Amino acid sequence: MADSFSLPLRPIRKKTEDSDTLPIRIAQINAQRGSFRDVTEESLSNEIEALRVSGKEASDIGEPAEAGDDADDKEQQLFTSRSEMLEFATQAQVEACYALDFVSLALSKYAPRQVELSMTPYIKFKIPTGSLGIDKIKTPEHTEADKKDIAIVSKGWKLESFSSAANNLLEAATRLQKEVAAETKYWSEVLAIKEKGWKICRLPRERQTLGVQHGFLEAASVFRDRGLGALRRGDDGSLYVDHGMNASPLQVVRIRVREGGEIVGVSQPACVKHAHDTSAQETYIHQARDSLFEEELFYELNREARALLRHGVETRHNQILFHVNESQQVLVDMIPVDETATHDLEAGSAGFPANDLAHAIACSIRILLTHAHRKNRRRRTQIPAAISVRKRPTIEYPLLQPSITYLQHRSHMQWLLSFLHNITNTLLSAGLKCKYWANPPSSKDRLGTPANQDKNILLVESLVDSFLNVQEAAVSGDFLSPNSRYKIRVRTDLDPTALGTEFNTWTSLPSFPQQQIIQRFGTRDDIQEFLIYLFTLDLVHTIPLLGGTRTISSLPNMLPGDAEPGPSDPTAGLVTAPTTASKTAIWEPTFSEHGELIAHAPGKSRNKKLRVVLSGESLVLHCVSTNHAEDEEVEESSYTWSVNQTDDDSRLTLQETLKQIEGSD
Structure with missing residues (x-):
């Protein structure tokens, strides 16, 4: 037994962090013992003696001694508690001074000489004495007639409030009805556009706004981004297409045949005949699509013309020229679709001998651009080529060639x-x-x-x-x-x-x-x-x-x-x-x-x-x-x-x- 060793059976108590701060302690003391005036040394001694007699000293008072706190921690805790106590005492003193100044200022009207001794210099300098007073007013008693009048006025105010609330509700219902009608009209027009085959999607930068894709996804990036128009709602619920800064006047590519210095043939603009039930917005979408297609067509024609300079193709003054034979020359340009241009195109169809040639060239370049878009789509759906460091060149579309x-x-x-x-x-x-x-x-x-x-x-x-x-x-x-x-x-x-x-x-x-x-x-x-x-x-x-x-x-x-x-x-x-x-x-x-x-x-x-x-x-x-x-x-x-x-x-x-x-x- 002498070689045996003893093991402690009590668990080791960990030091618990006291999260209670001094204000909380003061509030607890005030709640348990009342004011600090009732807490005396004699009362505390009696209480400690009572706890020692009841056997609670070992569990409540002895535990901090067993916690193993050293003297440095106690000293640091003591200084921290002292600084907090001084801070709260200072705050209490300031608040007491504020209250004293308020009472002194209120009594300065009646006894200015006496209250000047209790006022702070700041209050004396900033606020004149007698500016604040105190009166005791007795509430007058209401008669039966006054009470009846008050009841009638109160009832009238309530009726007026109820009437105002009812009017507001009716206005809200009317406004909601108009909003529902406008939304119904807007969405019906959106569905009508979608049923026509147009692609409806959200705008990339305005996720809460719908847009219509009237452009071509296989076109160049500058034209592909412009092919999306926002479908916005007007005040009356009507739908209108907003192109923003990308909006441009309608333009068309024109083909002319010149022979002997005179124009002998003019192509007709590519126009789509709409049905009688076609809405104005759908017509506008068609026009925007055609105009964007014409702009891309002329852009690609200029790119290709620069590559065909060795074969006699010329570009000058926003115009493309090439020879058909020794006597005929073809001019390609882009003009806005206005009344003057329409009149010129209609006048060109009056009987020029080379109108069929100009129209055939115009149809061929448009068909070839559509064919290039289709080939781009087929190429995009196939397995892509291996990734290479060398940048792939952008090949010109064969339109004029x-x-x-x-x-x-x-x-x-x-x-x-x-x-x-x-x-x-x-x-x-x-x-x-x-x-x-x-x-x-x-x-x-x-x-x-x-x-x-x-x-x-x-x-x-x-x-x-x-x-x-x-x-x-x-x-x-x-x-x-x-x-x-x-x-x-x-x-x-x-x-x-x-x-x-x-x-x-x-x-x-x-x-x-x-x-x-x-x-x-x-x-x-x-x-x-x-x-x-x-x-x-x-x-x-x-x-x-x-x-x-x-x-x-x-x-x-x-x-x-x-x-x-x-x-x-x-x-x-x-x-x-x-x-x-x-x-x-x-x-x-x-x-x-x-x-x-x-x-x-x-x-x-x-x-x-x-x-x-x-x-x-x-x-x-x-x-x-x-x-x-x-x-x-x-x-x-x-x-x-x-x-x-x-x-x-x-x-x-x-x-x-x-x-x-x-x-x-």
């Missing part, structure tokens, strides 16, 4: 077909057989082929995509000699990095194998000169074979991509070929590229020389006689065949002319 490409390609094709028509008719007027035809587009270029058409792309989008492609066309034809062919492919590409229009030629001339190569030309003059050169070479090679003729039926060699001539061609399969050479003269080409031939007639002192001059509209044959001895040239005759030669003209053919030349001395 497809229209200019098509118009220039059509102009080049019309010129080429007109040139081939003239030169073919010129040769036909001379009795020579040749023809040309336009090849239909290949199957891979046709619309709707399964290889090129995506199942997710609509047919109308495929049609627009085909308009965005490079414009190509091919023309094939026969030369004069058998088995000689040519093919011309016209390709127009106005991409910013492309070269414009190219003419690619394939020729098959058995008499001139060196010419059977692919040639590329960039201008009309070059291809015209080259074709005249080829026809001249072939004509010079054909003239020696025209002594005697026979008609044979043969199908010339086909070039890749050519179409067989149809049964409607009047000259299909007809080729003129010689049977025997001339017995009087033998024509031999000397300078084929210059169209010169010479004939050596046996037994004669003179030789004859022919010079063939071929152009797009005429064929001229010069006959020259040369003397062997004197070596001089004398022009005997000249024969001309033109494209305007009629059928009833009694002019000789080339074969008859050669026979006449050969038979003459």
Whole structure:
């Protein structure tokens, strides 16, 4: 047992923080013992003795001793309590002085000399004595008549209060009814707009306000943000669209065609015909949408025009200019839709010959901008590309480029077909057989082929995509000699990095194998000169074979991509070929590229020389006689065949002319 140790069974009492402050203690003492005047040392001693006798000293008084407070804590607590007691005593003294000053000022009217001793100097200096007084007033007794009058007045005031309250309630009910009617009208108009298909949403910066999305979500950021108008309510509940600072006058893109310095065509503004039941607000939304679309259209046209400067597109004075052909020029500008502009546009539709061209260009650029929006939406719904540090460039929409490409390609094709028509008719007027035809587009270029058409792309989008492609066309034809062919492919590409229009030629001339190569030309003059050169070479090679003729039926060699001539061609399969050479003269080409031939007639002192001059509209044959001895040239005759030669003209053919030349001395 000696080695055993004792364990305390009582729990360790933690020191509790005394949260009671001195004011609380004073209030408790006042509540328990009354005033401090009743608390004396003798009463406290008696109370402590009573507590010691009752055994409460160990639990109440001994516990602080067991708490383990050291002397420093007690001293600090003592000083803190002393400072708090002094603070409250000072406050009590100040309040007592205030009360003494008030009583002294109140009594200064009756005994000024006596109360001056108890007043503070501040009160003496600031407030004159006798300014505050005290009177004892006895309330008069009311008679029965007064009481009756008071009751009647009180009743009247109550009735008036009730009447005022009833009027206020009625006014509130009327105002509430008007508010309900205005809200009903406002929301009915909002629902009517929503039922028309417009998107209704909250404004980003005013969450309590509704807005209508009349713009295009796939447009540029500056136009996408302006495409949201606030739907605000008027005083009578009517709805009006508020565009704020983004409101701008209605504008429209105008297309004009100028020829010879005069306007020959004006496009009509894109207007939407509304139904009779269309509200004014919906009409205003339509106008705001159209105006915003026109502004974006002109903005994108200017961006694209700056990239097409190398192809002849110009921008000047807020206007875009480009050439359709040698004589016509297209002007694109933007004008406000007012009475003057409307009058000009209506006057332009009075009978200008190029109105259809201007309207077609206006429709095409609007369709292409809508198509670009649709492509942006499809691109946005797909899986995005990988994140890259390099910023993605904003590519210009192809709006003007497809229209200019098509118009220039059509102009080049019309010129080429007109040139081939003239030169073919010129040769036909001379009795020579040749023809040309336009090849239909290949199957891979046709619309709707399964290889090129995506199942997710609509047919109308495929049609627009085909308009965005490079414009190509091919023309094939026969030369004069058998088995000689040519093919011309016209390709127009106005991409910013492309070269414009190219003419690619394939020729098959058995008499001139060196010419059977692919040639590329960039201008009309070059291809015209080259074709005249080829026809001249072939004509010079054909003239020696025209002594005697026979008609044979043969199908010339086909070039890749050519179409067989149809049964409607009047000259299909007809080729003129010689049977025997001339017995009087033998024509031999000397300078084929210059169209010169010479004939050596046996037994004669003179030789004859022919010079063939071929152009797009005429064929001229010069006959020259040369003397062997004197070596001089004398022009005997000249024969001309033109494209305007009629059928009833009694002019000789080339074969008859050669026979006449050969038979003459």
